[in-house]
Amino acid sequence: MAEFKSLSGDAYLALSHSYAAAGLAFGTARGPEAAGGYGAPGLGGELSAAPAPRTPAAAAESSGEQSGDEDDAFERRRRRRGPGVAADGRRRPREQRSLRLSINARERRRMHDLNDALDGLRAVIPYAHSPSVRKLSKIATLLLAKNYILMQAQALDEMRRLLACLNQGAGLAAPVAAAPVSPFGQAALYPFSAGAALPCADKRAAFSETPPALCKHCAEKP
DNA sequence: TAGGCCATCTGGTCCT
């Protein structure tokens, strides 16, 4: 597991746990996801680049268009749960139903926009993007993005310290003792700290866009 | 088969 390819993999879990240990992100997750890791996609699983295809009936049902199938689907739903049917069982007026459909379509569009934004976020988080790798789940995307932001902030902070040291002629021996504090005032675990479970090579692979020079413990310079 | 993840529908609430 040399890559994030399959964030479900060991690297992902190890990183997640190390972040959680620092109270960075996954610590707030509740339920089974918190224990087992989010989105645990399996290796070799087919990437569902598009949402899992729903049944044609379900797809038609959700299209918001007024086809015959759509009407059937609408009726099925109405019988099942009652939308479109008043509490007393009477049919709703047709205009109310068309209003409902337009509201549904709007909500669908809104959720699609939200998903597009999430896709955009996935595109910029460092993990292996490949057709053979299942994409990050929504929650994993958000948590990873949060960690990534904190990580970048810390790296920046450390770079500034080093720069200050160099400017003072103190060289690299100048202590960077205290744990770096993020701009958000939250003590955070440096991603490449000694507490991280992964060997440096794995860390570099997991955060493929992070230059190895930023790894404090890494003797494996390129 | 259970659990995770997701899309969609729906009604409620708030804002313009």
Place this chain on the structure above:
DNA sequence: AGGACCAGATGGCCTA
């Protein structure tokens, strides 16, 4: 009034 946002409910697909 209409739109945006939200959360609950529901059902489908997929994987371990």
